[in-house]
Amino acid sequence: MESTERLSAPLVLEYPFTRTTGPVIGAFLTGLREKIVLGIKRHDGTVLVPPTEYDPETSETLTEMVEVAQQGEVTTWTWVQEPRPQSPWDSPHALAMIKLEGADTPMLHAVLADGPEELEVGMKVRIKWREVTEGHIKDIEGFIPIGENND
Amino acid sequence: MRKVAVVAAASRQEEKMLDNEVEMMVPLITDVRTQTGLDQTDICFTCSGSSDFLAGQAFSFVMTLDAVGPVPPIAESHVEMDGAWALYETWVKFQMGVIDTALVYSYGKPSPGSLQDVLSTQLDPYYVAPLWPDAHSVAALQARLLLEQGAITPDELADCAVRTGTAENREDYFSQPLLSDPLREADCPTYADGGVALILASEEKADELCDRPAWITGIDHRIDAHHFGARDFTAVPSVRLAAQNAGVHDGPIDSTELHAAYTTHDLLLRKEMGLGIPDTPQRSYPIQADTLMASGLLRIAEAARSIWDGSANRVLAHATAGPILQQNLVCVLEGKEN
Structure with missing residues (x-):
């Protein structure tokens, strides 16, 4: 070996485990693949979306899954002018918390609007699904405003 | 409760530091040991806080132990959290009665990545x-x-x-x-590289090591839900509870050191803990230089400094972690024992 040659060895970063998403998150993700949205009933009767196996506040086990609507309202929003490289969106969009009809908690996702002037708290939006769904939160391409030009 | 005091502190923050984590921490740890006249063999317990996610390497804190000098072997622990939680673990160790002195430090170097x-x-x-x-x-x-x-x-x-x-x-x-x-x-915050080191001492030792020890008279930490939807973004129940358990309202607060990286957080924290807008400024503001894993412990260091220089006698220090104030630690430091 030439003395000027730099020693090197390959380093492959990997995650050599298979994770399962369990009976609740798994059901939610499978629902997305089928283009439906599932929540879970908490002991006080309210519906948590997206669902978790345990109540995030009381830690009670939750089991009763319920389907919620595919439209709802924006509870808060911000505008992302320059999406980061890893982001599922490559053009400016709103990030928002959206409470679906039938749900009592809002979920984070994007609102696909042309500019921040189109956004307001309380506005109605509905899911736009990706053409090919695979059981992932990104099966929802985003939410689009329910209005004149959006059927 | 066993009384525990902060008796020495050293810190450094810069926007982009050329030193690596060990080079950053060596002078700080040396500084607090010099201030107290202790060497590592005199220190019963060492506890640190840092982030493997930030370093991009598992067990990255082990490398930084080089800055402590862990030979001969030391009793040591680490949290993947802000150093304020390393201080909490250390405080619990004091309550167990097994230590009289401790070194607590934490650091973060975000500048090489995103x-x-x-x-x-x-x-x-x-x-x-x-x-x-x-x-x-x-x-x-x-x-x-x-x-x-x-x-x-x-x-x-x-x-x-x-x-x-x-x-x-x-x-x-x-x-x-x-x-x-x-x-x-x-x-919004500007991020900085930085580190902080503290020496803690028990009531038997503190007066030997410091003219005016900053006594921890109350400390508690609480956490809100991880699920965004389950949280009310306009309230921080965990900080309210932590402040109550730390006895914030058992006496007047002379100054506050809040780990508020956003203006909204400063206002919300004051509201939740029933604190007014302060007359005296904080000694430093995380919104100007926020260092992941060190900003919270730095608040405790700054609170102690204001007791050492006599500018305050009862100070509230706060640390936070997680998205938008999810986890909160509240610590009350006092100049004189009650």
Whole structure:
């Protein structure tokens, strides 16, 4: 070996485990693949979306899954002018918390609007699904405003 | 409760540090040992806080132990959290009665990578992280709710920016463009590399090591839900509870050191803990230089410094971790024993 040659060895970063998403998150993700949205009933009767196996506040086990609507309202929003490289969106969009009809908690996702002037708290939006769904939160391409030009 | 005091502190923050983590911590740890005249063999317990996610390497804290000099072997622990939680673990160790002195330190060096990416990885791995929301956007979602509900006003944000030194006056604040609507640059943190080291001592030792020990008379930490939807973004029940359990309201608070990286957080924390707008400024503001894993412990160091120099006798120090104030630690430091 030439003395000027730099020693090197390959380093492959990997995650050599298979994770399962369990009976609740798994059901939610499978629902997305089928283009439906599932929540879970908490002991006080309210519906948590997206669902978790345990109540995030009381830690009670939750089991009763319920389907919620595919439209709802924006509870808060911000505008992302320059999406980061890893982001599922490559053009400016709103990030928002959206409470679906039938749900009592809002979920984070994007609102696909042309500019921040189109956004307001309380506005109605509905899911736009990706053409090919695979059981992932990104099966929802985003939410689009329910209005004149959006059927 | 066994009385524990902060008896020495050293810290350093810079926007982009050329030193690595060991080079950064050696002078700080040497400094606190010199201040107290202790060497590592005199220190019963060493506890640190740092982030493997930030370093991009598992067990990265083990390398930084070189800055301590762990030979002969030392009793040591680490938290993947802000150093304020390393201090909490150490305080518990004091309560167990097994130690009289301790070294607590923490550090973060975000400048080589993207802190926004690292912060995204702390979010829910199935529902939120795949959408890669950046920290400012998440703070903005909270800010809009606070503004919409009238819990805070734009003028209050402007005044907070002036108070914390990110805007010259209201006019300057309102002339800034929106960074993450409705937040402006002056509402959001500038990140820094940095580290902080403290020496703690028990009631039997503290007076030997420090002229005016900063006694920890109350400390507690609490956590709110991880699920974004389950949280009310306009309230921070965990900090309210922590403040109550730390006995914040058992006496007058002379000054506050809040780990508020956003103007909205400063205002919300004050509201939740029933604190007024302070007459005395904080000694440093995380919004001007926020260091992941060190900002919280630095608040405790700054609180102790204001007791050592006699400018305050009862100080509240606060640390936070997780998205938009999810986890909160409240510590009350006092100059004189009650």
